[in-house]
Amino acid sequence: MDECRPILNTGLRGFKVATSRISDVNGDIGKIIYRGYLIQDLAQKSSFEEVVYLLLYEKMPNKEELNAFEARLAAERQLAPEFIDALKTRPKDALPMDILQSGVAMLAHHDPDVRELSNEASSRMGLKLIAKFPTVMAAWDRIRNNKEPVDPLPELGHAANFLYMLTGEVPDEEVARFLDVCLVLHAEHTFNASTFAAREVASTRAHMYAAVAAAVGSLSGELHGGANVRVMEMLLKIGSIDKVEDYVKAQLDAGKVIFGLGHAVYKVDDPRAHILAPMSKKMGERVGQPQWFDISTELEKKGKAIFKERKGIDIFTNVDFYSASLYYTMGIPLDFFTPIFAIARISGWAAHVIEEQYAGAAEKPVLYRPESEYVGDYCGPETCEFVPLEDR
Amino acid sequence: MDECRPILNTGLRGFKVATSRISDVNGDIGKIIYRGYLIQDLAQKSSFEEVVYLLLYEKMPNKEELNAFEARLAAERQLAPEFIDALKTRPKDALPMDILQSGVAMLAHHDPDVRELSNEASSRMGLKLIAKFPTVMAAWDRIRNNKEPVDPLPELGHAANFLYMLTGEVPDEEVARFLDVCLVLHAEHTFNASTFAAREVASTRAHMYAAVAAAVGSLSGELHGGANVRVMEMLLKIGSIDKVEDYVKAQLDAGKVIFGLGHAVYKVDDPRAHILAPMSKKMGERVGQPQWFDISTELEKKGKAIFKERKGIDIFTNVDFYSASLYYTMGIPLDFFTPIFAIARISGWAAHVIEEQYAGAAEKPVLYRPESEYVGDYCGPETCEFVPLEDR
Secondary structure (H helix, E strand, C coil): CCCCCCCCCCCCCCCEEEEECCEEEECCCCEEEECCEEHHHHHHHCCHHHHHHHHHHCCCCCHHHHHHHHHHHHHCCCCCHHHHHHHHCCCCCCCHHHHHHHHHHHHHHCCHHHHCCCHHHHHHHHHHHHHHHHHHHHHHHHHHCCCCCCCCCCCCCHHHHHHHHHHCCCCCHHHHHHHHHHHHHCCCCCCCHHHHHHHHHHCCCCCHHHHHHHHHHHHCCCCCCCHHHHHHHHHHHHCCHHHHHHHHHHHHHCCCCCCCECCCCCCCCCHHHHHHHHHHHHHHHHCCCCHHHHHHHHHHHHHHHHHHHHHCCCCCECHHHHHHHHHHHCCCCHHHHHHHHHHHHHHHHHHHHHHHHHCCCCCCCCCCCCEEEECCCEEEECCCCCCCHHHC | CCCCCCCCCCCCCCCEEEEECCEEEECCCCEEEECCEEHHHHHHHCCHHHHHHHHHHCCCCCHHHHHHHHHHHHHCCCCCHHHHHHHHCCCCCCCHHHHHHHHHHHHHHCCHHHHCCCHHHHHHHHHHHHHHHHHHHHHHHHHHCCCCCCCCCCCCCHHHHHHHHHHCCCCCHHHHHHHHHHHHHCCCCCCCHHHHHHHHHHCCCCCHHHHHHHHHHHHCCCCCCCHHHHHHHHHHHHCCHHHHHHHHHHHHHCCCCCCCECCCCCCCCCHHHHHHHHHHHHHHHHCCCCHHHHHHHHHHHHHHHHHHHHHCCCCCECHHHHHHHHHHHCCCCHHHHHHHHHHHHHHHHHHHHHHHHHCCCCCCCCCCCCEEEECCCEEEECCCCCCCHHHC
16 A cells, blocks of 8 residues: 555655556566566567557557558658648757647647547547657658658558658668667556656546647656656767776766666666667667767666665666667667657557546546645745735 | 545545645635735735736735836737747637647747756746737637737736737726736646646656646646636526526436536635626626626525535535636637636746746755556456467
């Protein structure tokens, strides 16, 4: 039970606020499951589209179901011309996550489903958002670089099509598969901050777009989705493998963290890091930049050892640690690392919004409405006497 | 203390999740205070601009401070031409709250402050949002009706200027003051769902716009900001005073609620309802439509009596009950009731975001990250065995 512990100013850490059928994370043993399935199986043996199907419809699709679903997703990738027109009005130096948040909210304007409160409408809106996220972000990267957006190619898979729209070139199969695995690994992770924000908004019966825009806002924070950017900035700053040890010591001397080491939930290595690491290695070799992976492994080794030595504690790699160098060597701009996280996580957000609003259809949804402890002491324990403006 | 009670699936009702110096609501006795001051004093003796100052800077301004602050707010009302261009690309039947959510996120694109994590930058962004909310909504109402947006008039107060931008005519002073009081009454209300959403997003260190866009999404839900619209739809449906009693009985027979009666927090009449009622009466008389106020009072009387008689419980009017007829007789379109709520509440949201990120500067902000109880039973208590696609 969660009770009998102080809750005030804890950020609700460790408190189970709701039941969910979507995923489970056991940080003690590094086990993540999506609707019953181990994340290792999903990452190594299925595609992002299969995982999206699983998250939305609660079963793994058979071949026929998957084909139909892939076709539906591909058909929803396109953006309205007015939407592209709106993107073209945006200042070119806007932060990509801010473009995504406004983009999600703008997509609502084009969709009559926002007027329907039903499981079906919510599910359709979720599917459209999953389909359109890569198009919005790729279009924005083109527009900010004074290029015309590239239309989606329906015959490409979700990950491959994103890379195609971003670069204008059909990607190598191995590279597309690396991104596909990343999307699977980032698709879902219980009540993380952005998912909780989405559920919180959905609990008022706001529609899917309104809830997902909140999640995008939450993910844009540096304590949440911004972490893999910080990891890459750190790797670039370190620059070479022989500087790792000094860097770790200097950070710890200054009381600072090593980005990508440590996580609120895990007491062992994040299982996602073990799947990402070999991809990062291969990708670095492919593009002739093996140093980022090498610095990462050295940083992991030295970081863990020095933490243990100085603080007597074990510290573990999290999901951001190896995704940073992987995205970088794939040629993804640094400020698109968090949008890629969003392109994956939208699938989990959509499942959570639907669950928040329609799971246990008989039950009335409970609106999240906590209380606060008032500690204002402006006039001592009394209310302040009102003084008219003239006499202040 | 909040502990020793089940928290699972309660929507955190009754749980104090954080300390706050911003406001206090005592639903048992109907007492609301903003930073030490009673809401009745603020509504009857000060302006919205004074209350915004109080919420942001933690004191009532003197005459000089207020003048300077009003000038700063007025100077920030204008929207960038590219922003108006973007609004013009939006489908005319978009929901106004969806326009506002996208608008908030788009404002971020124009503001270099989004790159600065500081109390000062956050405070500046809050002020800009407070200043621009009325401009965004008035511009949208003009655009959707194929009219050019009206530029703000710096010499008008916040409420009067909104009505001016909406209609193109400088409003009567009494009408402007009625709206001003409404804005004061709706400015702040502890950890309501939208404020909690804003704080949740801000806790990841996302910027002001990202957090406020989440709050707008939350407010758009019919269980939150949509309630006063439901009240007016109900009054229009009832149509005349003699139909009130039958309506109440029919609703209760069908197990349905009377909109505007009952609230999660209050066990007496919402004190805001008592301030709104006389304004609704006067406004109805001004425009020769006294019936909406009359139906409302009859509904309050009959609703309370029949509830008591049938269920043995007392039920109380909430803030939405008299604001509905007041906004309607002021000529506000029904789908702008919730945006007006937002135009007021942005002041509270801004204060909460700043408090979430910078209050107790020494303390590290705690990111809201609750847990969930996994109840997926897809393969019984075990994880599901992965079956390759070909064999499904």
